[in-house]
Amino acid sequence: MPLRHATLHQLRIFSAVARHSSFARAAEALHLSPPTLSLQVKQLAETVGEPLFEQIGKKIFLTRAGQAVAQTCQDIEQRMERLSQELAALHGIEKGSVSIAILTTLKYTVPKVLAEFCAEHPGIEATLFVGNRETLLQRLAANTDDLYVMGQAPAHMDVMSEHFAENRLVMVAPPGHSLAGQREVPAQWLAQEPFVLREPGSGTRLTTERFFSGHGITLTNRLEVSSTEAIKQTVAGGLGLAVLSSTTVVSELALGELVQLDVQGFPLIRHWYVVCPAGKRLSAAASAFKTWLLHAKLGSPAV
Known part of the structure; x- marks a missing residue:
C-alpha cells in the first residue's frame, strides 16, 4: 500500500507509542482504548511494509523502519507547529x-x-x-x-x-502655597520645603532627586507614598510638595485642588x-x- 495512505491520525498515535515506549501509556495519554490504538499502529505498519516495533521481554523497541517513521513524525509535528504559527500570524490581528x-x-x-x-x-x-x-x-x-x-x-x-x-514631570503644591503664582522659582528656594515622594526605586523619584542633587539640594522627605492618588491627596491636604507626571494631575489642576509651581528647570522631561x-x-x-x-x-x- 502506498505510504501516502498513512494518515496524520495514525502518525500521531505511532508517535505517542514511540515516545512512551508503551502501548498502554500511549492509549491512556490519547484517551483511546488499547485495541483501537493497536489497530491503528498495525495498519500503519502494513502501509509502511515493515514492522515498526519489536518486543523483547516486556519492553518494546523501535525497529530501523520505526526509527525512520518516528523521525518523520517529529518533522511533521514541527512543520505543523510552524504552520499553526503562520496561520495565527495571518489572522492574529483579528484573532x-x-x-x-x-x-x-x-x-x-x-x-x-x-x-x-x-x-x-x-x-x-x-x-x-x-x-x-x-x-x-x-x-x-x-x-x-x-x-x-x-x-x-x-x-x-x-x-x-x-x-x-514624552513624560513631563511637574511640581505641584496645595492651593494657597506661598510660591503659587510666582514666576521662575529658583530650585534653591525649595531646599527647606517638605516633599511627598514615591517609593525608593521609582523612576519619578530618581529623576526628582537627580535634579535637586544637581543643584546641591537634598530633599526633605516628609512622607513616602507608593500611590499617585495618595500623593495627590496628601499634597492637597498641605503636607508637602510633590513631583508628578502631568497626565496624572490634569483634573486636580483644573478643579483647583492642586496648583502647579513654576520652578526653573521644570517640567522635567522623561x-x-x-x-x-x-x-x-x-x-x-x-x-x-x-x-x-x-x-x-x-x-x-x-x-
Whole structure:
C-alpha cells in the first residue's frame, strides 16, 4: 500500500507509542482504548511494509523502519507547529491575545489606548496589569506578559525597548502655597520645603532627586507614598510638595485642588518606553498593539 495512505491520525498515535515506549501509556495519554490504538499502529505498519516495533521481554523497541517513521513524525509535528504559527500570524490581528503590564502612572492614558485598539480589533482578547516599577521588573524577568510600558528600560536586563512619548514631570503644591503664582522659582528656594515622594526605586523619584542633587539640594522627605492618588491627596491636604507626571494631575489642576509651581528647570522631561525581553517573538496581536501604541498620541499635555 502506498505510504501516502498513512494518515496524520495514525502518525500521531505511532508517535505517542514511540515516545512512551508503551502501548498502554500511549492509549491512556490519547484517551483511546488499547485495541483501537493497536489497530491503528498495525495498519500503519502494513502501509509502511515493515514492522515498526519489536518486543523483547516486556519492553518494546523501535525497529530501523520505526526509527525512520518516528523521525518523520517529529518533522511533521514541527512543520505543523510552524504552520499553526503562520496561520495565527495571518489572522492574529483579528484573532489572538495580548498581555500588557503598565506602571500605575500610566493608568490614566494606556487603558484608553488599549480600549481604542480593542474596539478596532474586537476579536482580540487583552489583559492589562497595573503595578509599580518593582513589580513590573519582576514580571519582565519572568516573561509574564507580552509588553511592558514604563518610564525607563532596565539597564541590568537584556531587553528591547522603544520610547514613544514624552513624560513631563511637574511640581505641584496645595492651593494657597506661598510660591503659587510666582514666576521662575529658583530650585534653591525649595531646599527647606517638605516633599511627598514615591517609593525608593521609582523612576519619578530618581529623576526628582537627580535634579535637586544637581543643584546641591537634598530633599526633605516628609512622607513616602507608593500611590499617585495618595500623593495627590496628601499634597492637597498641605503636607508637602510633590513631583508628578502631568497626565496624572490634569483634573486636580483644573478643579483647583492642586496648583502647579513654576520652578526653573521644570517640567522635567522623561520618556515612556515599551519594553519586552530581547529575542521575544511577539504574537501578531501583541506586535499590532505595540505599533498602535507607538503611534498613539500619548504625550503629556503642554505645560
